[in-house]
Amino acid sequence: xxxxxxxxxxxVGNGHPDKVCDQISDGVLDAVLKDDPKGRVACETFISAxxxxxxxxxxTSTYVDVHKLVRGVLTDIGYTNxxxxxxxxxxxxxxxxxxxxxxxxxxxxxxxxxDQGIMYGYATNETKELMPLPITLAHKLVKRVEEVRNKKILxxxxxxCKSQVTVExxxxxxxxxxxxxxxxxxxEKILDKTxxxxxxxxxAEIVKIVAMPIVGKLIDKKTKFYINQTGKFVxxxxxxxxxxxxxxxxxxxxxxxxxxxxxxxxGKDPTKVDRSAAYMSRYITKNIVAAGIADKCLxxxxxxxxxxxxxSIFIDTFGTxxxxxxxxxxxxxxxxxxxxxxxxxxxxxxxxxxxxxAAYGHFGNPAFRWEKADMASKLKKDAGI
Numbered sequence: 001x002x003x004x005x006x007x008x009x010x011x012v013g014n015g016h017p018d019k020v021c022d023q024i025s026d027g028v029l030d031a032v033l034k035d036d037p038k039g040r041v042a043c044e045t046f047i048s049a050x051x052x053x054x055x056x057x058x059x060t061s062t063y064v065d066v067h068k069l070v071r072g073v074l075t076d077i078g079y080t081n082x083x084x085x086x087x088x089x090x091x092x093x094x095x096x097x098x099x100x101x102x103x104x105x106x107x108x109x110x111x112x113x114x115d116q117g118i119m120y121g122y123a124t125n126e127t128k129e130l131m132p133l134p135i136t137l138a139h140k141l142v143k144r145v146e147e148v149r150n151k152k153i154l155x156x157x158x159x160x161c162k163s164q165v166t167v168e169x170x171x172x173x174x175x176x177x178x179x180x181x182x183x184x185x186x187x188e189k190i191l192d193k194t195x196x197x198x199x200x201x202x203x204a205e206i207v208k209i210v211a212m213p214i215v216g217k218l219i220d221k222k223t224k225f226y227i228n229q230t231g232k233f234v235x236x237x238x239x240x241x242x243x244x245x246x247x248x249x250x251x252x253x254x255x256x257x258x259x260x261x262x263x264x265x266x267g268k269d270p271t272k273v274d275r276s277a278a279y280m281s282r283y284i285t286k287n288i289v290a291a292g293i294a295d296k297c298l299x300x301x302x303x304x305x306x307x308x309x310x311x312s313i314f315i316d317t318f319g320t321x322x323x324x325x326x327x328x329x330x331x332x333x334x335x336x337x338x339x340x341x342x343x344x345x346x347x348x349x350x351x352x353x354x355x356x357x358a359a360y361g362h363f364g365n366p367a368f369r370w371e372k373a374d375m376a377s378k379l380k381k382d383a384g385i
Contacts, residue, residue, distance in 0.1 A: 015159025121281025
């Protein structure tokens with residue numbers, strides 16, 4: 001895209017109520033897969049003031065102590081003191097889990113997709129992670145908040161936080177950060193007692209200690225910082241905001257730069273193509289960009305319940321491709337098994353690795369199997385470049 005334009009992406013910390021729910025749902029999934037790699041899981045979590053409800057459909061040969069698991073996740077996140085409005089030791093927990101419908105399982109047992117839908121993958125060479133810069137920075141900011149809180153560098157921070165970053169692009173390349181937004185839960189320790197708002201000193205401290213290590217090299221004199229813009233954020237977490245699994249699908253993916261199929265990831269076992277095919281889509285596009293076939297690449301896959309092969313494959317390189325997009329589609333069909341079984345095998349998705357994905361994005365972390373660029377040399381050879 002030519003000219004100057006601005007792109008914004010947001011992220012939320014691991015203590016945000018929706019992300020708490022994602023981590024609990026994926027914690028249940030991991031607990032099943034640990035002892036039953038072929039277990040079927042569709043787990044949803046709801047959290048509100050003093051209450052956690054875990055429901056969904058699970059078919060497994062193992063047992064999961066849901067109450068113990070929920071309290072463990074909440075403790076890991078940091079909800080261990082009523083000062084933050086929610087306490088892992090005292091909250092009520094309701095287990096409302098059922099078995100998967102046999103009408104669905106008969107199609108999945110035969111190797112078909114667990115549902116219909118469309119899935120997108122994307123990669124760009126504007127960062128070393130081959131991810132869009134705005135979402136990459138937004139994730140790093142909230143991860144930095146967690147680090148600063150856990151190390152007690154700023155001992156007044158609570159578990160809940162959000163970030164947002166606006167990046168200015170020139171002719172398709174990121175040039176500078178225009179705006180940084182941070183909302184960090186905190187105790188009353190940093191409130192100006194007269195104004196009942198956080199002090200200017202505390203705002204400056206958050207900018208210096210949290211934001212600058214992440215964004216310092218990309219800001220300029222015109223960059224704007226908005227820190228706890230309402231004035232305070234004492235009441236946060238589930239006390240102030242209901243959480244539900246799967247509500248942060250744009251945070252989980254590419255930050256709104258490209259389309260999203262609509263299906264959430266967390267709490268779903270890999271027979272659900274909402275999750276596994278989205279991971280494969282990212283794997284494909286990352287390897288295409290890593291191979292130098294395109295600077296940017298978007299892929300769309302579509303599936304129907306009960307059928308193994310995708311109904312369609314669409315690729316867009318936004319004018320950056322070194323070969324025609326139809327040729328790239330042919331290379332993808334040749335090199336990647338896009339059936340649910342093929343995806344699960346290639347990306348090793350029967351292992352309990354999913355709770356790690358449930359905060360700070362499902363893409364861009366080199367620890368994940370779908371983030372490997374191990375097919376790049378083969379794709380480059382097939383592309384003849």
